[in-house]
Each structure stands twice: as structure tokens, then as C-alpha cells.
Amino acid sequence: MQKDLRLRRISIARTVQASLQIEGNTLSLDQVTALINELFTFVTALELHPIITSSVLHYEFEYIHPFSDGNGRLGRLWQTLILYRWKPVFAVIPIESVIRDHQEEYYAALNPSNKVHPGSFVEFMLRIILESLRMFEPPVAPPVKAC
Numbered sequence: 001m002q003k004d005l006r007l008r009r010i011s012i013a014r015t016v017q018a019s020l021q022i023e024g025n026t027l028s029l030d031q032v033t034a035l036i037n038e039l040f041t042f043v044t045a046l047e048l049h050p051i052i053t054s055s056v057l058h059y060e061f062e063y064i065h066p067f068s069d070g071n072g073r074l075g076r077l078w079q080t081l082i083l084y085r086w087k088p089v090f091a092v093i094p095i096e097s098v099i100r101d102h103q104e105e106y107y108a109a110l111n112p113s114n115k116v117h118p119g120s121f122v123e124f125m126l127r128i129i130l131e132s133l134r135m136f137e138p139p140v141a142p143p144v145k146a147c
Contacts, residue, residue, distance in 0.1 A: 032064065032066045035064045035066075036061075036064060036066060039057065039060050039061065039064065042060075043056065043057045043060075050082055050083060050085070050086035050087075051083065051086075051125075051126065051129060052122060053082060054078070054079040054080075054082035054083050054125075055079065055118070055121065055122040055125040055126070056118055056122065057075075057078055057079060057082060058075040058076065058078060058079040058121075058125065059075075059110065059118035059121040059122070060118065061074065061075040061078060062075045062110055063110075076095070076096055076099065079095070079125070080095060080096075083095075083129075089136075092136070093129075093132045093133060093136050094132050094135055094136065095128060095129060095132045097132075098128050098131050098132045098135070099128055102128065105124060106124065106128075109121045109123075109124035109125075
């Protein structure tokens with residue numbers, strides 16, 4: 001898996017400061033297109049749980065950072081789409097809101113991950129998804145006693 005995750009080696013000039021930005025990104029349109037195509041080919045071939053796959057895609061998309069703005073929103077959208085295809089209830093699970101509530105942790109999880117692998121980001125997203133699911137969980141009514 002590590003050799004397949006060579007996407008992040010293309011652009012090392014990244015910083016995380018309040019929002020993700022590539023400083024001095026010199027990738028051409030062809031390079032970005034190739035990286036995005038490679039990412040989707042890689043993710044499509046993964047035989048992992050959709051929660052893990054969606055988190056890896058989200059992380060790698062953020063690392064490629066193909067646009068000057070909106071990369072986070074698009075990465076989160078792609079993650080939600082993968083989760084929705086697995087379980088349609090994810091269309092209404094408030095993952096985006098929970099990430100916003102933990103925005104500093106979100107950026108911190110992306111920052112150390114880019115040095116080795118997306119592991120810390122995947123762990124962060126697992127916690128966020130669990131918290132989101134708990135928010136969505138309907139309250140359980142007490143059992144009704146028979147007369």
C-alpha cells in the first residue's frame with residue numbers, strides 16, 4: 001500500500017496555516033490531472049471498508065490540493081459520496097458540521113499525516129464519523145409496560 005501512496009511525493013511544498021494552501025505549487029494542469037486520475041484509480045481498487053477508503057481519498061485529495069480554494073469542501077464531499085454509496089443514511093449524517101466543530105484538530109490531523117502516511121487522519125475521521133453517528137442516533141424510548 002505504501003508504494004501506491006506515492007502521490008504525495010510530487011509536491012512537498014505544503015503548509016497548514018488556518019486553511020490548507022500549497023505555497024509555490026508548480027504543478028502543471030497535466031500533473032494535477034494525472035495525480036487525480038491516479039488517486040481515483042487507486043481508491044477504486046482498494047479493498048478496504050468504505051469508511052477507511054473514503055478517509056484515504058479525503059486525505060489524498062487534500063494533499064494533491066488541485067484548486068486554490070475549496071479543496072477541503074470537495075474532499076469532504078467525495079468522502080460523503082463514498083459513504084452514501086455504502087449506506088444512504090450518510091446523506092444526512094452531520095459529518096461536515098462535526099469537522100467544523102473540530103477544525104483545529106482536522107488541520108492537525110492532516111499536517112503530521114503528510115510526512116509518512118494518512119494514518120493519523122484516518123483515525124481522526126473515524127472519531128468524527130462516530131461522533132456524527134452518535135448525534136444522529138435517535139433517542140430510545142423507554143419500554144411500555146403492559147397492563
